[in-house]
Amino acid sequence: QEYLFAARVASQLESGTAGEVPALRTLLAEAWWARSLEFLAEAFTPQCRTLLRGGLAAWELRRGPVEASALHLAAERNLPGVARLLLEKGQPPGGVQHKSRHIYGSVEETPLCCAASRGAGSVVELLVEARAEVGGFQSAQVSPGGERRERTPLYSAVESGHVAVARLLLQRGAPVDGVQYREAAQGAGGRGRQRSCADAAGSEELRALLRRAEAEAR
Numbered sequence: 001q002e003y004l005f006a007a008r009v010a011s012q013l014e015s016g017t018a019g020e021v022p023a024l025r026t027l028l029a030e031a032w033w034a035r036s037l038e039f040l041a042e043a044f045t046p047q048c049r050t051l052l053r054g055g056l057a058a059w060e061l062r063r064g065p066v067e068a069s070a071l072h073l074a075a076e077r078n079l080p081g082v083a084r085l086l087l088e089k090g091q092p093p094g095g096v097q098h099k100s101r102h103i104y105g106s107v108e109e110t111p112l113c114c115a116a117s118r119g120a121g122s123v124v125e126l127l128v129e130a131r132a133e134v135g136g137f138q139s140a141q142v143s144p145g146g147e148r149r150e151r152t153p154l155y156s157a158v159e160s161g162h163v164a165v166a167r168l169l170l171q172r173g174a175p176v177d178g179v180q181y182r183e184a185a186q187g188a189g190g191r192g193r194q195r196s197c198a199d200a201a202g203s204e205e206l207r208a209l210l211r212r213a214e215a216e217a218r
Contacts (some may be wrong), residue, residue, distance in 0.1 A: 024055025028073035041081030080122035093130035113138035119162035155180035
């Protein structure tokens with residue numbers, strides 16, 4: 001089905017009759033459409049470039065309580081083909097590109113931290129090659145009660161058990177030591193907590209990877 005969609009859209013784009021194609025944000029936000037868009041990016045690259053150019057020009061930054069860039073949605077859906085074309089078109093690889101605020105709290109996140117937490121290694125590699133910053137706190141969650149939690153991309157990968165992504169980030173210069181997660185309660189008297197990547201490592205493979213990186217950093 002994805003192939004049929006991609007082939008039909010490619011044909012419509014070539015003939016200038018792509019008016020029935022959903023908006024780019026819809027294509028990126030819904031799982032089936034996203035898979036079809038990725039197939040289009042890989043199999044019909046010139047036509048996908050045309051679709052992205054028009055979609056970015058009419059991009060709807062906010063939808064309901066969520067603000068998101070096209071690149072962030074591509075990272076969230078693990079769409080390396082689409083992410084590559086977006087980066088080629090000059091979309092910035094770093095910075096907060098997702099914000100959501102609702103009754104359950106708020107979230108702010110970079111595409112790199114999003115991709116790292118989901119184990120999207122190909123997207124992580126593309127972002128790093130495009131000079132996205134690999135260190136620093138890049139995800140912030142605030143609960144309705146005001147408790148704030150922040151994570152680095154490396155911590156997000158380790159916490160989620162993504163060994164290959166953690167290894168890639170370390171190879172690209174992500175700092176292994178120091179505080180990689182912190183939380184603080186609302187108000188000056190609120191108690192906070194800090195964690196290292198070693199604290200979040202849930203497997204011996206991850207712990208060994210972190211130990212080697214720490215030894216090499218000394």
